[in-house]
Amino acid sequence: MGCRRGHSVYQGQLGDTRLEYDGQDTLAGARIYFRLPKETQLKTCTIGIVQDQSICPVKDIMKQAGIDTEKYSPHPIRSAASTKAVEKGHSIENVKQHANWSRNTQTFERFYYKPTTTLTLGSQITNSIFSTENLATLEAGAEATEIVLGTTNNQNVAEAKAENVLL
Numbered sequence: 001m002g003c004r005r006g007h008s009v010y011q012g013q014l015g016d017t018r019l020e021y022d023g024q025d026t027l028a029g030a031r032i033y034f035r036l037p038k039e040t041q042l043k044t045c046t047i048g049i050v051q052d053q054s055i056c057p058v059k060d061i062m063k064q065a066g067i068d069t070e071k072y073s074p075h076p077i078r079s080a081a082s083t084k085a086v087e088k089g090h091s092i093e094n095v096k097q098h099a100n101w102s103r104n105t106q107t108f109e110r111f112y113y114k115p116t117t118t119l120t121l122g123s124q125i126t127n128s129i130f131s132t133e134n135l136a137t138l139e140a141g142a143e144a145t146e147i148v149l150g151t152t153n154n155q156n157v158a159e160a161k162a163e164n165v166l167l
Helices: 056-065 076-087 092-098 107-112 118-131
Strands: 001-006 008-009 017-021 028-035 045-048 136-143 160-165
Touching: 076 092, 076 107, 092 107, 092 136
Parallel strands: none
Antiparallel strands: 001 008, 017 028, 028 045, 136 160
């Protein structure tokens, strides 16, 4: 466990955190103890429990729209909305700043930015390969052989064949 206090970084131990319970053995919060060597007093920080409150407003809006939030999470909406903003002409840097994406990494560009032109091209390629239509073509092939002029007995004659192929 690490914690920053002022300009110092404190590396805590598991024993420096105590869970606190109310009278009915229900978790009420946690208390973190800071043991800094240059100070004589022990410092504490109490963290409470937030109950019956949503910490994700997007999830609340999804529920109001009738979307099953147990099946669909808000994270793909964040990705799709950010991609749409870039497609509408906003710079990637501005979108990353607005959506609180890290500006120092390429995480958004590598994993979440999904331009629809790329998806459309991918769909076209996939559909052309795995098409449900039966396209029949006629492939004709000819095999030339030797023909000798001035003879009456020609044993080598050109052969032609045709084959129907389903694509």
